[in-house]
Amino acid sequence: MNTTFHYGTEHLTIGICLDIAAGKTKGIIGDDARAAIRNSRGYVEQIVHEHHPVYGINTGFGPLCDTRISEEDTCLLQSNILRSHSVGVGNPIPQEIAKIMMITKVHALAQGFSGVAPETLDRLIWHIDNDIIPFVPEKGSVGASGDLAPLSHLCLPLIGLGEVFEHGQRVASDTVLKKHNLQPLILGPKEGLALINGTQFILAFAVKAVQRLNDALNRADLIGAMSLEGLMGSARPFDARLHNIRPYKGTKYVAKRLATLLDHSEINTSHANCDRVQDPYSLRCMPQVHGASRNAWLHLKELTEIELNSVTDNPVIFSADDTISGGNFHGQPMALPLDYATVAAAELGNIADRRCYLMSEGRYGLPKLLVNDAGLNSGLMIPQYTTAALVTENKTLCFPASADSVPTSLGQEDHVSMGSISGRKLHTVIDNLEYIQAIELLYATQAMDFRRPLRSTEVIEACHALVREHVPHIQNDRVFADDIKQLHQIITDGSFLALADAVAAKNHINLSHDEFGIY
Template identity: 80%
Template sequence: MKNFNYGIEHLTIGICLDIAAGKVKGVINEDAAARIQTSWKEVEKIVHAHLPVYGINTGFGPLCDTRISEEDTSMLQSNILKSHSVGVGKPIAQEIAKLMLITKVHALAQGYSGISPQTLERIIWHIDNDVIPVVPEKGSVGASGDLAPLSHLFLPLIGLGYVNVGDEKHPAGEILKQHNLQPLILGPKEGLALINGTQFILAFAIKAVERLNNALNVADLIGAMSLEGLMGSSRPFDARLHAIRPYKGTKLVAKRLAALLDGSAIGSSHVDCDRVQDPYSLRCMPQVHGASRNAWLHLKELTEIELNSVTDNPVIFNADDTISGGNFHGQPMALPLDYATVAAAELGNIADRRCYLMSEGRYGLPKLLTEHAGLNSGLMIPQYTTAALVTENKTFCFPASADSVPTSLGQEDHVSMGSISGRKLHMVLDNIEYIQAIELLYASQALDFRRPLQSTPVIEGLHQLVRQHVPFIKEDRIFADDINALHQLIIGGKFQSTATEAAQKHNINITDDDEFGIY
């Protein structure tokens, strides 16, 4: 298994996800260990010299002017974990909590936080053994660090809180005893170092980059299938058109769509038709899907910067040089997460319009995509679901980062609310994946009405995959079962992998440019 050196190497989104999946092992090498040890010793100097430094020998937030005695500095750090564990709501997914652990280790291992080697070793033990702390989803305002969720994340270090082992929840103290481990006694600055940071926001961003990337790729594939079902034109995807308005995302989508449709018998069958131009939901896929890709690219860039940043406070350069700043503030991530939420929602908006278009009975397709409308409702009602989901997504598009409620008796008078931005983006993505499953149901049905004409190898391969799980609709049935089956193909990666395999087999280039990757 390949190793990744925490605190030393550049951490990408892909590598971070691989560590969480157990494909890569994160380690502390000698260089990182030396930095960590040096920073830890500098904090000890501060304590012994009685130098006033926030959070080491002072209280927190509005209590920053309250001095703490040397003998109480350790109790101060355990108290902060307990008092700040105020999260509510359902637990976050275990993968998100594990990403929080990984990103926190990488930030602390850079040697600016005064964390002890022992504490980092224990966090890595949790990662390597999949003993994942239980973290409530709500309670962070996205500044001062993600205080509440990070406090819950690290309660197990001192034998408190809960952990998941597999699918079972246990008191952390019990699991430590089973492994012959003692709760840690935190040293000066350690509690603050653990909970000051943006790792809750960051973990949601990392997973969102992966999920939105998949949704963008799937949008192009299903969009191409819908276009073929509607006998649309591939002319709007000509590279020359996009060279004179050269947005990166737009050019990529146009290139992918052109490659997916090149050589289609369905496409060549209507080159002399009298349709002048297609509706926007077909013709403008490069502009709409591409704009969402541009937003994704921005989110990916900023997420990777955050992945390799120190978001602690205060930052320890040495005992005589500490800075109480604002690197914990979530605003740099809150804004792009809100932007990406709108970008994701737009994939659903345009997909819903294509579903509606395929149900209208235009362009040679039967109304509601059924040959026996009346006795059968056909694909009338699935579009109601897409309509409901796109509207729900619109309600999630209000930017959380546009709001700020002062906290900490006014000491923390502007906060990012980025934790909410991250969570809302995933709510939108949940809906997008169902909307795409419904469009896939429509597109596959529409393609069947174009027989005996065939599309291209990739599109035909995807159609065959669908028909292995969802048969052609001859009469009404419980369409929720079909939607759920297609949803599993999309979120499980089978839909995307089938397209990739077919493209490689037939030398069709639909791969993303390197810039649009996550490694």
């Protein structure tokens, strides 16, 4: 364990959140946060005893907000809300996402505006620290009254209900609590509502998407540079002067990365005086296209970090006499950038598919379909069918979920964000993008083989060599699905980017900038 993070008082970044989920950082509640939590809890108890009508403390929920609840029933009300709102359906979300939900829920509640008991947060931290992860179904949230259904499932184990994953096995929560000599919690007034009213389902998907899309963007530049080398494209369009007169952050960053990756390449300098005037857009416009997706990523990162450090439940407790029933639970601030990022991810796949097609055409000195004996062999004809299918599937996922709203709760909740759907489908698009990038890597490496004995730069040659450790040069047809699977593995396990970063560092090549990191 390298470091410690203080819930409720320190600034949580995407990288720190992921480190807590990975067990690299330990999240704790310090004395200042614990005092604020106790004060907020005291305000709620005062409200109950003095019978001030406050939503969700001594009233019903949603359209039942005008129904008063007696003091003796305020605790039963809180456990009932977890039971009645646990209506999720579908497959379980990834355990890492569920763990991030717990981390972000603790951080929000530990700020001392929600009226929960310290013991409740301690139990959530116990789940995090011991990797005992609640079963959370993937579907059922409309992303506005908070992510009610998934958060209800997330918190059912606190009261001994629902299921959890322990050591990868799905077991009943009460069984696990007994095994660890723990009793189910008895929730006090406001606690059930505070636990399930928030955006942590949307937020958890956003946190992980920022990481995954950042990796995809970094790979896009690397693989795109390899494709450019295979096609003997020009590095002139990456000249900083060109991008300083249209200075989008993402565009300038991608142009600099591509120029750096190609600097002193034998392949690139070998055709400096060729007759080709300009390259197709999928090569020449990488800074503009990859860069636009970088800009979308920057927006998502910025808003995700704001959400990470926000209080998103309702009502918010400032004191016993000052409570506000507002709308901080509404997911629209995250739904819109998630939908924007979905388009950005899809476009990375779109332009990668174009480069695959370009490399298969038999232009610029490459053999048709990237094999010498095309005819008897189909070569790399059909993998581009797969990229075309994945690109089209991604296009169908680009309709923004946030553009729709279906009223719920008898009209009390008459505008909802659907941001939970935005978050889930962004990950589906990234799943497809990772396969598209694996296929472009297959094409780019094969194309570079036909430029031998010329060599590219240290970083690009290292990436080429890594591919060839797993996938040999294609001379005759074989089951290319096996090659795609191998390349998808080195993409998703991080080894492709890790190697590129290590070689760049060894050669004192700077391919990064803090603004485009996750810490």
